[in-house]
Amino acid sequence: MHVPPPGSYDLTWRERVRLRNGRSATLRLLVPEDRELYLQAFALLSPHARYQRFFEPKGQLTQAEVHYLVDVDQIHHFSIVAVVGRKHPHGVGLARCVEIPGQPNVAEPAVTVLDAWQGQGLGRVLLRRMIEAARARGVERFHVDVLADNTPMLNLMDEVGVQLLPAREHGVVTLDLPLPPPAPPRPPRRQRTPLERLLRLAAKGWLRVLERKQA
């Protein structure tokens, strides 16, 4: 994985998305300063959602886990967070992408949306933006284990065209998703000269030549 091209899902990227409930959320990369925001969101996550995400009951996170989850390098490990509220911003969803050790350009995705915000289209937009952000970093495929009874995640991954790999473990489904390379950036447009702009308007029939009345 490599540094994304400037402006392509880097630290300057912000996107406002509208959810089914009419609320808006801002998407951006998670940064180490989001530690409190992350912990507050984790505290609101139901035991069921935590189990689906971590494959084990997760009461509290250890210091080491918080460090791993929040102090990310933005290249081999990054997360997109969905934030609501201007005065008191809080996180309502997160998509994480981690390069798998020993497998360059293969990454593990994970998406989590707070229970109260599920079913609003946030998981879908987070997954889609994470795919784009991963492609911008050179990720060529996603590989992820999902609990076999996690229908929401399986349906969500099905939308983006995952393949099911042979089961390795009872109760777990292994998914594989090849990611196409990102489209090459368009060359910057050359500024047209005033004459070129006039000729273009004339060619489109948008220019009317008025005759000057003789005095």
Ligand SMILES: CC(C)(COP(=O)(O)OP(=O)(O)OC[C@H]1O[C@@H](n2cnc3c(N)ncnc32)[C@H](O)[C@@H]1OP(=O)(O)O)[C@@H](O)C(=O)NCCC(=O)NCCS
């Ligand atoms: C999986 C998860 C991220 C989905 O997030 P979400 O914001 O609720 O999903 P969306 O509203 O964007 O729904 C997108 C699609 O996912 C599927 N989906 C979502 N919730 C579903 C449900 N309860 N039952 C079946 N399918 C569901 C549907 O195909 C849905 O499309 P539709 O709304 O057009 O029917 C969310 O359920 C979650 O955080 N679960 C707990 C953590 C987890 O399991 N993470 C995955 C581990 S890798």
